Amino acid sequence: MSTPPSSTQRESRLLEAFVQMADTLVDDYDIAEMLHQLAQYCVRLLNAAAAGLLLSDQRGGLQVMASSSEQTRLLELFQIQANEGPCLDCVRTGEPVHVPDLTEMTGRWPSFAPEALHEGFAAVYAIPLRLRQDTIGALNLFNTGPGPLPAADVEVARALADTATIGILQERAIRRGEVLTEQLQTALNNRIAIEQAKGVLAYAANLDMDRAFQALRSYSRNHNIRLTEIAHRLVTGTLTPADIVATGGPA
Missing domain, CATH: 3.30.450.40 (GAF domain)
Structure with a gap:
């Protein structure tokens, strides 16, 4: 001691x-x-x-x-x-x-x-x-x-x-x-991507925003891909508006 x-x-x-x-x-x-x-x-x-x-x-x-x-x-x-x-x-x-x-x-x-x-x-x-x-x-x-x-x-x-x-x-x-803030920012970023995708699809396919959103959701469910992932693909060009609106279009 x-x-x-x-x-x-x-x-x-x-x-x-x-x-x-x-x-x-x-x-x-x-x-x-x-x-x-x-x-x-x-x-x-x-x-x-x-x-x-x-x-x-x-x-x-x-x-x-x-x-x-x-x-x-x-x-x-x-x-x-x-x-x-x-x-x-x-x-x-x-x-x-x-x-x-x-x-x-x-x-x-x-x-x-x-x-x-x-x-x-x-x-x-x-x-x-x-x-x-x-x-x-x-x-x-x-x-x-x-x-x-x-x-x-x-x-x-x-x-x-x-x-x-x-x-x-x-x-x-x-x-x-910090984790909650990061999660919130991710959610906001995803929401922005969805809004952008709606705009791209609405303009390209001559749809109103509600119908564009429904088309995104339908494509997401039919192909078992998250909505945010579909939105990111559409915004970045790896998925085209024609893919979304075409029945059975590629994922």
Whole structure:
């Protein structure tokens, strides 16, 4: 376990940590790097020997996203493979899991507890990454000696986890928004192509716009080709108006 920082050092490092985490809310950032920094801050600022972080992959599974050491990463992977442990319980319930003495948890976690003890850890604390009812992961803090995590450290860990959660959810929302925007733009582009195709067909075949549209739809259904694809072909010249209006014309 690292030497605890002095009060002045702790205050300075806390300020640095929260400034860094807050930057994720207003600037472009790398989630993996941000979560790695979160794990490092937990070791530097709290009474913890190691830290690890599991994040939901939005398909119901959990992935190890960050750890303060390779040993911790492997232990977190072991949790997932064994399907038991404090982090998994934390994510499932959305509540913190505090275990001051892992020797008392072999019944609850028959695989994880012995493995953690074998790796030299005696206590573990899991804190949910949660925004209201949405739990997206958990932060694990490990200690090499038994005993409770000081209340002040618990509060700092929760604040760091909450800040990280907001940043992660914001990034996901932005990504979803970009996907929706892209889908909307595609739909608009397709609609423009259909309108252009209607105009081409109406002019070439001397049809009104409604009849031109019906002809496009009929050709689409008869040839089992999407309407937007028919429109694009007609607009780009790979399909002619005569093809559309001719019975049994080529696709």
